[in-house]
Amino acid sequence: MIDFFTRTVVWLRQRSFFQATQRTLVMLMPIAVLGSYFQLLFDLVFSPNGLIYNIFGLDKILSDHLWYAGSFVSRGMVQVTFGVFGVYATYFMARYTARIYRRDSTMAGMAAVLVILFCSYASSSGRDSRMPFTASLLQVDGVFIALIIGYCVGQVFHLLGKRYVLVKRENVKWIRHRAWASVLPMVVSLILGIILGVIIYELQLKMLNSASFNEIVSRMQTTNNLAEGMLLSAVITLLGWLGIGYPLRSMSGTINNAYTAENLTYALHHGNSWNVPYKFLGSSLINNYGTMGGTSIVLAIIVVLLLRQKNHEIEALALLSLLPVAFSSTLGFAVGMPLILNPLFILPILVLPLINMLLAACAISLHILPVSVYPILKGTPGILIPFFGTNGDWVALVFPIILLVLDACLLLPIIKIGEKIEPRLNPEQEGAINAQK
Template identity: 55%
Template sequence: MGDKAVNFILRVRRLSIFRIFQRTLLMLMPIAIVGSYFQIMQDVVFSPDSFIYNILNFDETMSDHIWYAGAFISKGFVRVTFGLFGLYAAYFAARYTARLYKRDSTLAGMTAVIVVMFCAYANNVGNSAGDRSPFSSSILKVNALLLALLIGYGVGQIFHWLGKEHHSVTYEHARHIQQRAWNALLPLAVSVLCGMILGIVIYELQIKILNSDTFKTLVAQIQGSNNLWEILPLLLLVMMLSWIGIGYPLSSLTNAATSTAATANLNYALKHGSAWNVPYKFLGSSLVYPYGAMGGATIILALIVIILLVRKNKQNENVAKANLLPAVFNANWGFMVGMPIILNPVLFLPFVIIPLINVVIAAAAIYCHLIPPCVYPVLKGTPGILIAFFGSNGNWINLIFSICLFILDVVLFIPITLWGQKIEKRLREYEQKAN
């Protein structure tokens, strides 16, 4: 059974689309890491409702000039990294696809940029925001990474089927460049035509493609439900979407829910000075964010810890070290892209199952009256392991429980890590034979 699973994963990893996506994500790793550091600056330091800002009392200790400069710089770099991440992803996905089939990769990449930008424009205009810049479109953001990868791959395939073979040379004469441009005209025109059709569909149907608003109902249903058997399948869907590169639902989860049930829990805790006997003990906002996802960082941090302990792969170790600080403060995209976790078949099961296990264990602990529910809102950027502690108004039992839960996540990841090393070894052997 184990060998069959390994062989299946190997077959999936050898598919051109997975090879292209992996190479694209690895190329985008530096941008994602830089964006993660500026994200924690924006969300944790230069935000009045953030963890570090309030702990260090920056409202009193930091001058206005430094605050405005820091907020301007961090917000700007988050926008040009994560806000335009789809642009970079479409370019490199098209480029690597065309290069795989010995086609003009540079022009394929630029064509993908044109297509994804037109789709972003159509998305903004179609959502009654015609005066907004397409650069602010949700399609271009890192949370909609899957669509950009698919557009890039599709453009690369059009160049594969309609383009002419191209070999890069050290120095190109003007005549050679002109011929190269003419050779790319047909696949470029067909790609633009397909992009135009896609953009018209987006505009005419008023589709909010991969927008955070699209998933508001899903997130609200998770946070407002007090039924564990409803929360679990919805959480499974959220984690699957995150694994394929649609991060809006996971990033929108928080324990600061505005549902009637959450308000009732908070009012009860404030009135009685305790959250042990709140009316809605198994509310999704009290289970998923503090325990299932720990702010979105539980799986990321667990995998980073495993990599730093095992120390078998120097490249993975460097990626883990570079992303340790952002992951602590729930800025996970650097590691999600750099590992990569997104669309990695080896990490699919632990990525989607471990949060469900955490939620079930937390619900059982609440049912057995071992820990109180988390009903208090926590500050933005609060480290994942501390969310339950602050969400329960500083209950130390919750902190110990969160640490034990995190240790369990690390233990659960160990066999997956060993299995992944076996697959990587087999994959290297296959590539060596192919070469």
């Protein structure tokens, strides 16, 4: 079984789409890690409902000028990293796809950027003249569409472009030759992009924004049926693995609806949350125990990698990402590892949250664990979300730690398989890297 799984992952990773995707995301790792730190800073310090902001009363300590300056810088850096992440992703995806087939990768990347920007413009045209581009196609939570656009443009260059020969010193004449040689695939890419943009505009398609998944998210938040909640959880985590993070992101933090309000009212009246009317609300289970605010699987992977210490570069990434991941800012590691669209991690990303939710539901039904009903401050560490959500119940502090240990143990075989896969994918480059070390 393990050999079959390993062979399947190797075969998938050797396909051009997954090759280009993995290379693109690893290349964008510095941008993603930088964005995760500024996201952490904004959520914890410069947000009125942030954890550190409220614990230390920063509204009384920091001057208005300093607070607004910090908020401006952190929010701005999040926008130029995660806010336009799709532009970077589609550029490098087209580049690496074209490079696989020895085509002009730079021109392919430029064409892909034009296509995604036009599609983004078409998606927002006529809605708000102050915002010429819709954010949903460009943000990190919609990176799947950016990768698809980049891959398609790269394939156009593969089919219609001329073979590219690398020269050490490019003069003006050679660059002009490159530009003319790429005219046909670039024009075809733009025509296809315009057609796609017109379809988006005419049909007023909502491309990968939060509204597109309202039905799934709303049902997940309000269902008290454990089986339905687990099914919807699998759908949401699968979308997250694909690079469509809007549903999963909307499940983090405090959820306000009639059901959560009724649970909170009961807890306030009775002084505890043991017998609230809705014990198995999907929003509570997935955010508190399934994903622990998004950190569950990521933090478990980091723990395993740091204990294994097999790859110094991966270990450095794990150490660099540990702080933001601990405070629920996971995108830096998810991109840099990468976890997104990595066939190796699809099973744990789907299955482990379900195991966590099922164990939590059993503990709640057996009256071992109270229900999380209280609001959570922004930036609260994922492993502490159940503790604060139950108003400081100590069982709710120990239980997520047990789940984290269990997740790490279940992930260990997957990490070992990953260590065997990498040398089989690129034996020549692996040898060169080892020689440099």
